Amino acid sequence: MLISIYLIAITAEAMSGALAAGRRNMDMFGVALIAFVTALGGGTVRDMLLGNYPINWTQHPGYIYITVSAGLFTMVIARYMRRLHQLFLVLDSLGLIAFTIIGCEVALKLDYEIPVVIMAGLITGIFGGILRDILCNRTPQVLRHELYASVSLVVALLYLYMQHKHVHHDTSLLAAFSVGLALRMSAIRWRWSLPVFSYDPARWDD
Amino acid sequence: MLISIYLIAITAEAMSGALAAGRRNMDMFGVALIAFVTALGGGTVRDMLLGNYPINWTQHPGYIYITVSAGLFTMVIARYMRRLHQLFLVLDSLGLIAFTIIGCEVALKLDYEIPVVIMAGLITGIFGGILRDILCNRTPQVLRHELYASVSLVVALLYLYMQHKHVHHDTSLLAAFSVGLALRMSAIRWRWSLPVFSYDPARWDD
Amino acid sequence: MLISIYLIAITAEAMSGALAAGRRNMDMFGVALIAFVTALGGGTVRDMLLGNYPINWTQHPGYIYITVSAGLFTMVIARYMRRLHQLFLVLDSLGLIAFTIIGCEVALKLDYEIPVVIMAGLITGIFGGILRDILCNRTPQVLRHELYASVSLVVALLYLYMQHKHVHHDTSLLAAFSVGLALRMSAIRWRWSLPVFSYDPARWDD
Numbered sequence: 001m002l003i004s005i006y007l008i009a010i011t012a013e014a015m016s017g018a019l020a021a022g023r024r025n026m027d028m029f030g031v032a033l034i035a036f037v038t039a040l041g042g043g044t045v046r047d048m049l050l051g052n053y054p055i056n057w058t059q060h061p062g063y064i065y066i067t068v069s070a071g072l073f074t075m076v077i078a079r080y081m082r083r084l085h086q087l088f089l090v091l092d093s094l095g096l097i098a099f100t101i102i103g104c105e106v107a108l109k110l111d112y113e114i115p116v117v118i119m120a121g122l123i124t125g126i127f128g129g130i131l132r133d134i135l136c137n138r139t140p141q142v143l144r145h146e147l148y149a150s151v152s153l154v155v156a157l158l159y160l161y162m163q164h165k166h167v168h169h170d171t172s173l174l175a176a177f178s179v180g181l182a183l184r185m186s187a188i189r190w191r192w193s194l195p196v197f198s199y200d201p202a203r204w205d206d
Numbered sequence: 207m208l209i210s211i212y213l214i215a216i217t218a219e220a221m222s223g224a225l226a227a228g229r230r231n232m233d234m235f236g237v238a239l240i241a242f243v244t245a246l247g248g249g250t251v252r253d254m255l256l257g258n259y260p261i262n263w264t265q266h267p268g269y270i271y272i273t274v275s276a277g278l279f280t281m282v283i284a285r286y287m288r289r290l291h292q293l294f295l296v297l298d299s300l301g302l303i304a305f306t307i308i309g310c311e312v313a314l315k316l317d318y319e320i321p322v323v324i325m326a327g328l329i330t331g332i333f334g335g336i337l338r339d340i341l342c343n344r345t346p347q348v349l350r351h352e353l354y355a356s357v358s359l360v361v362a363l364l365y366l367y368m369q370h371k372h373v374h375h376d377t378s379l380l381a382a383f384s385v386g387l388a389l390r391m392s393a394i395r396w397r398w399s400l401p402v403f404s405y406d407p408a409r410w411d412d
Numbered sequence: 413m414l415i416s417i418y419l420i421a422i423t424a425e426a427m428s429g430a431l432a433a434g435r436r437n438m439d440m441f442g443v444a445l446i447a448f449v450t451a452l453g454g455g456t457v458r459d460m461l462l463g464n465y466p467i468n469w470t471q472h473p474g475y476i477y478i479t480v481s482a483g484l485f486t487m488v489i490a491r492y493m494r495r496l497h498q499l500f501l502v503l504d505s506l507g508l509i510a511f512t513i514i515g516c517e518v519a520l521k522l523d524y525e526i527p528v529v530i531m532a533g534l535i536t537g538i539f540g541g542i543l544r545d546i547l548c549n550r551t552p553q554v555l556r557h558e559l560y561a562s563v564s565l566v567v568a569l570l571y572l573y574m575q576h577k578h579v580h581h582d583t584s585l586l587a588a589f590s591v592g593l594a595l596r597m598s599a600i601r602w603r604w605s606l607p608v609f610s611y612d613p614a615r616w617d618d
Contacts, residue, residue: 018403019405021349021403021405022403022404022405023405023406024345024349024350025350025402025403025404026345026349026350026402026403027349027350027399027400027401027402027403028400028401028402028403029349029355029356029359029400030346030348030349030350030355030403031403033349033355034349044255048254048255048460049456049460049467049470050466050467050470051465051466051467053257054256054257055255055256055257058255058256058318058319058322061319061320061321061322064321064322064325065321075401075403078403078405112470113470113473114473115473115476115477116470116473116476119476130547134340134546134547135336135340135345135346135349136345137343137344137345137549138549139436139438139547139548139549140442140547142442143433143436143438143439143441143442143445143446143547144436144437144438144439144442149441149442149445150441153441193439194439194440194441195439195440195487196437196438196439196440197430197433197434197437197438197439197440197442197443197487197490198434198437199431199433199434199435199490200435224609225611227555227609227611228609228610228611229611229612230551230555230556231556231608231609231610232551232555232556232608232609233555233556233605233606233607233608233609234606234607234608234609235555235561235562235565235606236552236554236555236556236561236609237609239555239561240555250461254460254461259463260462260463261461261462261463263528264461264462264524264525264528267525267526267527267528270527270528270531271527281607281609284609284611340546341542341546341551341552341555342551343549343550343551
């Protein structure tokens with residue numbers, strides 16, 4: 001199940017990368033590259049930080065084709081994205097949750113300590129979007145908007161707690177996806193957000 | 207031959223990095239660092255992605271001197287860059303082609319599959335320029351302008367096809383450089399470009 | 413001694429990351445993440461470049477807690493930062509010097525050649541701040557302002573020279589910290605800076 005959701009996840013992330021590239025008027029090549037980086041960048045950064053070589057996508061060239069195709073396909077269907085907006089948000093959230101769990105599992109298998117495992121989950125979940133925004137020269141949205149990164153953190157903590165309590169793996173997955181999706185959708189629906197830190201050195205200092 | 211062209215390539219890339227730093231009014235140190243990153247960053251990212259340690263330039267400290275010197279030297283001759291513009295474009299294109307071929311060769315030697323080999327060529331070719339633009343806080347030019355990244359892709363495909371067909375190595379190099387240079391120069395001359403994806407969420411959606 | 417200064421250093425760097433995040437109105441999560449990246453990013457990039465796995469902070473989860481806490485704590489005391497400004501600059505300089513020396517030591521232990529050792533010191537010293545500025549979508553300040561990166565270079569050269577001359581380790585540290593701090597404070601006090609390269613292609617060329 002996690003594999004099918006992973007494939008949906010990289011497709012959704014690739015599409016979000018393509019849309020961001022389109023806002024910067026990039027050419028087809030830029031769209032394809034940013035789709036690829038958005039979808040696979042989080043896992044790549046995780047593998048590089050954990051020394052987990054060879055890096056995942058280099059062993060599954062199919063992922064390159066999927067993300068590049070999803071990016072280029074987004075150019076064609078961009079005009080219908082408004083109608084698909086709700087669906088897109090759900091897929092994107094499923095992606096965030098799947099990435100987070102996979103990131104935790106990779107770090108667990110490598111015997112890292114729990115705080116590092118949580119960081120690995122978070123990084124897998126959110127760094128694709130951060131790299132997308134860096135490449136598109138904008139401040140990373142996941143660090144500013146709604147409960148995006150926080151959902152990743154909650155999912156990681158919940159999943160690890162259930163693993164620790166030896167809850168059956170499928171049950172853990174189901175619980176993590178349910179809670180994560182409910183939290184994310186509620187945050188979007190009712191505009192929940194974390195406290196924002198606004199630091200204006202002109203008002204206070206430098 | 208590839209080595210001499212590589213040295214020309216890192217010099218040209220270092221100079222392009224220095225010019226970009228100059229547009230951001232950086233100090234000597236910033237100029238030197240961005241020259242270094244622009245010239246050697248593509249190969250560094252490739253080596254980190256492929257797990258190809260030790261990273262190339264750490265075994266050839268001379269490359270540090272060359273790129274830093276080229277960057278600082280560019281500060282001195284900046285006022286003559288207009289007259290050298292055509293020459294500079296040729297050197298930059300030679301660099302792109304050389305980087306691409308070297309990137310493919312490194313990944314081939316490590317037995318990666320063909321799609322990964324092509325990605326390695328592309329990344330070596332274009333990521334120096336992408337890192338340069340990220341450090342200078344601008345949207346990566348190679349993802350927007352003319353056939354830059356596409357030249358890298360064509361060169362990678364052509365070179366790998368000829369390797370596959372057991373064409374003599376020197377012949378492959380000559381063909382890859384000729385086709386790549388002709389394509390890049392034509393693209394600049396006649397302003398060829400790939401289709402651009404302009405996504406305006408205000409017009410369609412978000 | 414280096415360890416205690418290191419802990420002060422990552423705290424000061426985390427706080428500078430949090431302040432930069434506050435200028436971009438990031439939420440608590442963004443503040444915590446950027447604090448973490450600013451404090452530990454330089455060492456992380458160094459370890460990835462040198463192939464020095466496992467990466468330092470993954471073996472010391474306490475560093476994650478320290479930097480995240482320092483970041484969040486900064487949100488609380490932001491209004492008093494003006495009064496703490498001088499102290500903050502001293503801590504930040506101590507951090508720069510400590511990071512530089514530690515970076516050199518790591519590369520020395522791995523038997524890299526001297527130019528690479530110097531690069532490792534510089535990268536450890538300044539890349540946290542560069543990553544902070546990339547994540548906050550601004551041109552890296554360390555490449556533009558005062559003698560920041562240059563202090564790192566002077567400290568690296570001085571420290572390596574003394575190591576080469578078999579000066580006692582404590583004496584080397586004391587000298588490196590004294591010279592580095594004096595240089596940095598003087599640069600701030602009298603606004604010393606390196607020559608700036610301003611390249612305006614409209615005036616000259618492109």
